[in-house]
Amino acid sequence: MVEIYNMAGHLVRRLNQISVAVFADRMAAEGVELTPVQFAALSAIDARPGIAQAALAGAIAYDQTTLGGVIDRLEQKGFVAREVSPRDRRARVLTVTQAGQDLLARVRPVVRDLQGEILSGLDEDEKAQLLALLKKTTDAGNDKSRAPLTPRGGI
Amino acid sequence: MVEIYNMAGHLVRRLNQISVAVFADRMAAEGVELTPVQFAALSAIDARPGIAQAALAGAIAYDQTTLGGVIDRLEQKGFVAREVSPRDRRARVLTVTQAGQDLLARVRPVVRDLQGEILSGLDEDEKAQLLALLKKTTDAGNDKSRAPLTPRGGI
DNA sequence: TACTAATAATCAGCATACTTAATATATCGA
DNA sequence: TCGATATATTAAGTATGCTGATTATTAGTA
Numbered sequence: 229m230v231e232i233y234n235m236a237g238h239l240v241r242r243l244n245q246i247s248v249a250v251f252a253d254r255m256a257a258e259g260v261e262l263t264p265v266q267f268a269a270l271s272a273i274d275a276r277p278g279i280a281q282a283a284l285a286g287a288i289a290y291d292q293t294t295l296g297g298v299i300d301r302l303e304q305k306g307f308v309a310r311e312v313s314p315r316d317r318r319a320r321v322l323t324v325t326q327a328g329q330d331l332l333a334r335v336r337p338v339v340r341d342l343q344g345e346i347l348s349g350l351d352e353d354e355k356a357q358l359l360a361l362l363k364k365t366t367d368a369g370n371d372k373s374r375a376p377l378t379p380r381g382g383i
Numbered sequence: 384m385v386e387i388y389n390m391a392g393h394l395v396r397r398l399n400q401i402s403v404a405v406f407a408d409r410m411a412a413e414g415v416e417l418t419p420v421q422f423a424a425l426s427a428i429d430a431r432p433g434i435a436q437a438a439l440a441g442a443i444a445y446d447q448t449t450l451g452g453v454i455d456r457l458e459q460k461g462f463v464a465r466e467v468s469p470r471d472r473r474a475r476v477l478t479v480t481q482a483g484q485d486l487l488a489r490v491r492p493v494v495r496d497l498q499g500e501i502l503s504g505l506d507e508d509e510k511a512q513l514l515a516l517l518k519k520t521t522d523a524g525n526d527k528s529r530a531p532l533t534p535r536g537g538i
Numbered sequence: 539t540a541c542t543a544a545t546a547a548t549c550a551g552c553a554t555a556c557t558t559a560a561t562a563t564a565t566c567g568a
Numbered sequence: 569t570c571g572a573t574a575t576a577t578t579a580a581g582t583a584t585g586c587t588g589a590t591t592a593t594t595a596g597t598a
Contacts, residue, residue, distance in 0.1 A: 231426055231430070231491075232422075232423050232426055232427070232443065234514065234518070235494070235495075235498050236402065236498045236501045236502055236510075236513075236514060236517070237402045237403075237406060237419055237497075237498060237501055238423060238443075239514065239517040239518060239521055240395065240398050240399045240402050240501070240517065241399055241402070241419070242444050242521045242525075242528065242532075243395050243517060243520065243521050243524070244395045244396055244399040245444070245528045245529065245530060245585080245586095246520075246521065246524040246525075246527050246528045247391065247392045247395050247396070248392075248554095248585085248586090249527050249528050249529050249586095250392075250524075250527055251392060252586090253527075263553070263554080264392055264396070265553080265554065265555095266553095267387075268387050268393060271386055271387055272387070275386065280576075280577095281576070281577070282575075282576055282577080288387065288393075289397050289400070290554095290555085291554090291555055291556060292576080292577080293555080293556070293557085293577090293578080293579090294553095294554060294555050294556075296577070296578065296579095297553075297554080297555095298553085298554080301552095301553080313576095316563075316564070316575090316576080317562080317563060317564090317576095318562060318563045318564075318575065318576040318577065319563095319575090319576055319577080320576080320577070336386075339390070340390075342392075343390050343391045343392060345527075346391045346392055346395070346520075346524070347391050347520050347524075348520060348523045348524045348527070349519055349520050349522065349523020349524060350516065350519060350520050350523070354516055354519070355391075357512065357516060358391075358513070358516040358517070358520070359389065359391060359394065361505065361509055361512060361513040361516070362391070362394040362395065362398060362513070363389070363394060364504055364505060364509070365398065365401075365501075365502050365503060365504050365505050365513070366394055366397045366398050366401065367504065368503045368504020368505070369398070369401040369405075369500075369501070369502075369503045369504060370397075370401075372401050372404050372405055372408075372500075372503070373397065373400045373401045373404050374400065374404050374555080374556065374557095375400060375555080375556090377397075400555080403555085403556090403584095404556095407556090418583070418584080420583080420584065420585095421583095435546075435547095436546070436547070437545080437546055437547080445584095445585085446584090446585055446586060447546080447547080448547090448548080448549090448585080448586075448587085449583095449584060449585050449586075451547070451548065451549095452583075452584075452585095453583085453584080456582095456583080468546095471545090471546080471593075471594070472546095472592080472593060472594085473545070473546040473547065473591095473592060473593045473594070474545090474546055474547080474593095475546080475547070529585080529586065529587090530585080530586090
């Protein structure tokens with residue numbers, strides 16, 4: 229018996245891999261090329277049009293440098309437009325293009341639906357319990373992460 | 384309110400990032416350079432000396448290609464020895480060196496201890512509940528992963 | 539035994555995820 | 569207003585995590 233099998237870190241890592249694989253399968257079935265990270269970014273930009281990269285990173289708990297690359301790819305695919313902010317020339321202001329909106333409309337129900345498949349083997353009560361516990365501990369551990377959530381533009 | 388905040392995929396991703404960050408902090412505090420993935424590999428090789436890379440990948444739910452790179456780094460640091468198997472010249476047989484054993488002895492208690500910090504904000508009952516649910520769903524979803532656990536050398 | 543299929547490992551390439559450093563721009567205080 | 573400081577982004581480098589292809593070797597079969 230390998231000692232790591234019951235460790236939180238190992239189990240969380242595996243569940244994340246399952247989550248990413250389920251997402252990839254569903255997108256492939258939909259004929260869409262979009263990663264979980266790209267979906268989250270696109271969805272968050274749509275919720276806050278004109279947000280800058282740094283604020284977006286805080287809004288969805290991404291590393292700022294990583295996000296730069298993610299936006300590069302979303303821009304290249306034509307789903308996101310990036311412009312220099314008129315109020316702060318350091319910042320890049322993001323908006324979702326029409327193609328991005330269309331894509332979002334199409335994949336949103338798929339993404340919602342696939343969440344249940346990530347937690348396969350659990351009944352509805354157990355899924356709700358697991359989600360509640362995940363929410364509680366990610367909230368409590370937020371500051372430990374290198375990419376914490378900073379909902380309102382930081383402390 | 385961004386729509387992803389209550390999705391399983393997003394929460395699992397964040398908890399994994401917290402997990403990795405906690406691990407990195409504790410190792411840094413210990414003065415050791417070791418990633419969670421490297422620890423898992425080292426620990427699993429120690430549990431099954433002479434295991435080949437493919438079997439190891441199945442034993443700890445790693446992608447085989449990824450594992451090659453992980454072993455490269457462990458070998459370079461002198462913690463693992465890699466030799467061509469006498470029974471199957473395609474295979475590379477792995478063992479933990481003395482330096483690897485020493486490192487394991489040193490970090491094992493640290494790794495065990497840090498698991499609690501990954502799930503901060505939960506009381507003992509809640510931690511046990513979360514672990515049980517994680518175990519149940521990773522078990523059920525094992526085959527969905529690109530790197531499933533194959534405990535006894537495959538199906 | 540020759541042919542074929544399967545397996546172990548590696549390579550090339552792409553996408554996260556992070557660190558440290560550099561560059562450009564803003565802001566604050568003296 | 570000048571200078572120190574802080575912030576937004578990008579660049580370079582490392583590590584995981586995957587896909588698809590290639591090579592070497594083994595195993596199974598006609």
